[in-house]
Amino acid sequence: MSLPPPPPAAGDPVTPEDSLGSVTPGDWATGPPSQAQPLLRQEAKGEAEEGEETGVQGAWGKGTAEQRRRGWGEAAEAPAAEEGQVEAGGAAGSASPAGGAGGGPEGWRRLLAWLRRRQPQCCPCAAPLPRSAAHCCHGGTKMAALAYNLGKREINHYFSVRSAKVLALVAVLLLAVCHLASRRYRGSDSCEYLLSSGRFLGEKVWQPHSCMMHKYKISEAKNCLVDKHIAFIGDSRIRQLFYSFVKIINPQFKEEGNKHENIPFEDKIASVKVDFLWHPEVNGSMKQCIKVWTEDSVAKPHVIVAGAATWSIKIHNGSNEALSQYKMNITSIAPLLEKLAKTSDVYWVLQDPVYEDLLSENRKMITNEKIDAYNEAAVSILNSSTRNSKSNVKVFSVSKLIAQETIMESLDGLHLPESSRETSAMILMNVYCNKILKPVDGSCCQPRPPLTLIQKLAACFFTLSIIGYLIFYIIHRNAHRKNKPCTDLESGEEKKNIINPSVSPLEVFLQSFCKLGLIMAYFYMCDRANLFMKENKFYTHSTFFIPIIYILVLGVFYNENTKETKVLNREQTDEWKGWMQLVILIYHISGASTFLPVYMHIRVLVAAYLFQTGYGHFSYFWVKGDFGIHRVCQVLFRLNFLVVVLCIVMDRPYQFYYFVPLVTVWFMVIYVTLALWPQIIQKKANGNCLWHFGLLLKLAFLLLCICFLAYSQGAFEKIFSLWPLSKCFELKGNVYEWWFRWRLDRYILAFILIRNIPGYARSVYSSFFAWFGKISLELFICQYHIWLAADTRGILVLIPGNPMLNIIVSTFIFVCVAHEISQITNDLAQIIIPKDNSSLLKRLACIAAFFCGLLILSSIQDKSRH
Numbered sequence: 001m002s003l004p005p006p007p008p009a010a011g012d013p014v015t016p017e018d019s020l021g022s023v024t025p026g027d028w029a030t031g032p033p034s035q036a037q038p039l040l041r042q043e044a045k046g047e048a049e050e051g052e053e054t055g056v057q058g059a060w061g062k063g064t065a066e067q068r069r070r071g072w073g074e075a076a077e078a079p080a081a082e083e084g085q086v087e088a089g090g091a092a093g094s095a096s097p098a099g100g101a102g103g104g105p106e107g108w109r110r111l112l113a114w115l116r117r118r119q120p121q122c123c124p125c126a127a128p129l130p131r132s133a134a135h136c137c138h139g140g141t142k143m144a145a146l147a148y149n150l151g152k153r154e155i156n157h158y159f160s161v162r163s164a165k166v167l168a169l170v171a172v173l174l175l176a177v178c179h180l181a182s183r184r185y186r187g188s189d190s191c192e193y194l195l196s197s198g199r200f201l202g203e204k205v206w207q208p209h210s211c212m213m214h215k216y217k218i219s220e221a222k223n224c225l226v227d228k229h230i231a232f233i234g235d236s237r238i239r240q241l242f243y244s245f246v247k248i249i250n251p252q253f254k255e256e257g258n259k260h261e262n263i264p265f266e267d268k269i270a271s272v273k274v275d276f277l278w279h280p281e282v283n284g285s286m287k288q289c290i291k292v293w294t295e296d297s298v299a300k301p302h303v304i305v306a307g308a309a310t311w312s313i314k315i316h317n318g319s320n321e322a323l324s325q326y327k328m329n330i331t332s333i334a335p336l337l338e339k340l341a342k343t344s345d346v347y348w349v350l351q352d353p354v355y356e357d358l359l360s361e362n363r364k365m366i367t368n369e370k371i372d373a374y375n376e377a378a379v380s381i382l383n384s385s386t387r388n389s390k391s392n393v394k395v396f397s398v399s400k401l402i403a404q405e406t407i408m409e410s411l412d413g414l415h416l417p418e419s420s421r422e423t424s425a426m427i428l429m430n431v432y433c434n435k436i437l438k439p440v441d442g443s444c445c446q447p448r449p450p451l452t453l454i455q456k457l458a459a460c461f462f463t464l465s466i467i468g469y470l471i472f473y474i475i476h477r478n479a480h481r482k483n484k485p486c487t488d489l490e491s492g493e494e495k496k497n498i499i500n501p502s503v504s505p506l507e508v509f510l511q512s513f514c515k516l517g518l519i520m521a522y523f524y525m526c527d528r529a530n531l532f533m534k535e536n537k538f539y540t541h542s543t544f545f546i547p548i549i550y551i552l553v554l555g556v557f558y559n560e561n562t563k564e565t566k567v568l569n570r571e572q573t574d575e576w577k578g579w580m581q582l583v584i585l586i587y588h589i590s591g592a593s594t595f596l597p598v599y600m601h602i603r604v605l606v607a608a609y610l611f612q613t614g615y616g617h618f619s620y621f622w623v624k625g626d627f628g629i630h631r632v633c634q635v636l637f638r639l640n641f642l643v644v645v646l647c648i649v650m651d652r653p654y655q656f657y658y659f660v661p662l663v664t665v666w667f668m669v670i671y672v673t674l675a676l677w678p679q680i681i682q683k684k685a686n687g688n689c690l691w692h693f694g695l696l697l698k699l700a701f702l703l704l705c706i707c708f709l710a711y712s713q714g715a716f717e718k719i720f721s722l723w724p725l726s727k728c729f730e731l732k733g734n735v736y737e738w739w740f741r742w743r744l745d746r747y748i749l750a751f752i753l754i755r756n757i758p759g760y761a762r763s764v765y766s767s768f769f770a771w772f773g774k775i776s777l778e779l780f781i782c783q784y785h786i787w788l789a790a791d792t793r794g795i796l797v798l799i800p801g802n803p804m805l806n807i808i809v810s811t812f813i814f815v816c817v818a819h820e821i822s823q824i825t826n827d828l829a830q831i832i833i834p835k836d837n838s839s840l841l842k843r844l845a846c847i848a849a850f851f852c853g854l855l856i857l858s859s860i861q862d863k864s865r866h
Helices: 025-029 065-069 074-083 105-117 131-135 139-158 161-186 190-196 218-224 236-249 284-295 310-315 320-340 368-383 398-409 418-437 453-482 505-527 541-557 570-590 596-624 629-649 659-675 682-687 690-710 713-720 725-729 736-744 751-756 759-763 767-773 776-786 803-832 837-865
Strands: 198-201 205-208 228-234 263-267 272-278 303-307 345-349 394-396 533-536 559-561 764-766 794-797
Touching: 161 803, 190 205, 190 394, 190 398, 190 418, 198 398, 205 418, 205 533, 218 236, 218 418, 228 236, 228 284, 236 263, 236 272, 236 303, 236 345, 236 418, 284 303, 284 320, 303 320, 303 418, 310 320, 310 368, 320 345, 320 368, 345 418, 368 394, 394 418, 398 418, 453 505, 453 629, 453 837, 505 629, 505 776, 505 803, 541 559, 541 570, 541 767, 559 767, 570 596, 570 764, 570 767, 570 776, 596 659, 629 659, 629 776, 629 803, 629 837, 659 690, 659 736, 659 776, 682 690, 690 713, 690 736, 713 725, 713 736, 764 767, 767 776, 776 803
Parallel strands: 228 272, 228 303, 303 345, 345 394
Antiparallel strands: 198 205, 263 272, 533 794, 559 764
16 A cells, blocks of 8 residues: 555546536537536545556546546547537536536426437446446436436535535534533533543443543552552441442452441552541541541541441431431531541542332331432532632532442442442542543543643744734735726626736645644644543444444445556555545444454454555555655655644654554665665566566565564664654653554455455445545544544543434544645645755755754653653
8 A cells, every 4th residue: 555645735636527517508408417426536646656657548438647537538528429519618516407407406307308308328327337237228227327426416516525624614613612611601620520420331331421531450549549548437338439449459358347347458568548437427426537637637638538328317217307417417527528628638428329129127218318318418518618619528429320320239229239339439549540640541630731842832833824824815815806807898708917826835835834733723622622522432343333334335335447457556555445444443433442353353454554555665666666765755744744743732752653653664664675776676677587586585585674573572672762763662661562563563464365356346446435545544643633532542522412423523524634634734745845856955954953853852841741
């Protein structure tokens, strides 16, 4: 696979149908309308680089490559010559039934009238039709074919790529305003959401509202709680929560001993102390314990979790006097808790509902109605303990929601099942530890990361680019007004005074970075600014396989004839990249990595992607023999431009976007292997078969080196741990992840044979998949931040409460952004990487200076963080 070619910089490509022009009303009487364009069409730039020859019989007839692209071959000219005169020069996509025949029903009426007059005969059909229909379309078949093409053309007329991007921009602005208003109205503290709201994804996966919850491992919990003292004070339900919390630190801790007494736990190695204090009622005994902590700063815990009520209901048989006494007692305790909350984290746990049918006789008085009354009293008193400010005591009410879903699994109707207790304990761990450890997939209770120096400089650069482009735009618009068409008094026709000059490279440069700056602002809002919501992934077979079936149907529906039938032709490789990329995207968003068979097949697809990269570059060097620096710089720029920008804007290491380092390294490996003496290319090898043997020796030596590095981790790590390579390939302080990815994705099997053995399979391709294949690199990279969330660990939520609609909207915006970035990359590649060697060397010197400055700033930032 060669580098995914960017789409054209402006407008849609010209297809064979467009060359026929728009159809005037008079043409409907003598000839059929022009055939429809594909729904998703795009002309790949750089075809000349792929070695396309001229004068070859293509899908559209004989002619040069340029003629076949524009539909000037024999097959495209025949329909116009046979069926009647058609106006030339129509704009791409402008000939629709409505536009060419007076619009809407009138156009269809003219179509049917023409079909009735038309004698049945063989006709050339649009490329997407089956060959059986293309051989001879009679009667209803021909009407259905033309109606199908006209329907697709009507869609293209009203919904182009440009209009889709405008719609995506409007959607982003509206969503941003809605989320800002929601945060202002409901508050922006994700800790409150974590403690008070959420839902279950499946049976045991808890999803807080608007944020992601991290599942802490033993080492992470100990690292967070080192030198900390946590105290649980309350009844048997609080004791259950204590046990579940301790088991996060030490899973071997057993629930044993006298249940109605204090229970200590201490990990001396990690210096973590967790205590449970038995105080089943809110009374003087609990008050005295809390008062001691307010007076003794040494013994005061760092985290206090308290709660009680069911014993008061049970002992006093659910009387109203007991509720009144509970209110008085918690009123006296509230100021002490508020005082502790100024220096410690204090949580009051509300009482969970009970399953009344399972309660024993001596607990029948504990009803959900009584529990709700006690909870309302506690919340009211704790929230009113401070007059002019918000209470510092946090109410832990989320356990009620968890219990409502799981209390039926309780053994006695009072105590929650173990899975529910574990969820509540993990929520407590997230509330306290997320702000300390800052896990990537734990967005709850995490503040927005501060801007780094490099990010601030990037923001200034993009701002200046936007201002510069606006100045250019205003000047250009004023000049355009001065050159408005004037009316010729004799002919009544409008004539232009001057022909507008071409756009300057500086204006294209500023325009590209202006658009890129706005796009990067959207990236930052999605995955760093906490403006939009995030959710955890949850895998089910249906969330993976049903979308796969959808895209398969669409891919088969949109198919066209290829320009050539050789193995791994350009359309076929674009199609291959497209369907693989779509499958990989679905794999990521559905969380299918937890399902081993799917994971193994996806690794094969990634390896196939790498194979196509190597095959495309090898074919180019083998056929063209172009080992010049311009070609190398163009490829490296297109591969790495977006990733470098994201490393700066999103403050992520280069190795984080592991696929780009992979394809970059393998491109350089292929280039060095073929460029070193002796340079063996197709033209030279065809003259002497010994050159083929020399090429095999080169490739055999390359394979030997690959195998050595694959099975010698030490040598591999020593090479890539050298500075400055380490700055590119290290992740979390080592290069193991790079070695793992490099070693895992170096093989691929024979999909090529399956795809190319049938002759018919080589003559058609899916235009739907090929369209996505042309922007596959951008799709792979952009998904990290604007489709997924938390660096691929979660899912971006633009529309909360409606997962299906959210996926549709976020996917639409995501694809539009990837397409636009592909265009921007192509435009900037033409400017930054000129063909003139002297100019190119100067640009390379500037780029080298830029990266040197970036390395220096990055080193300074790393030192300041440590």
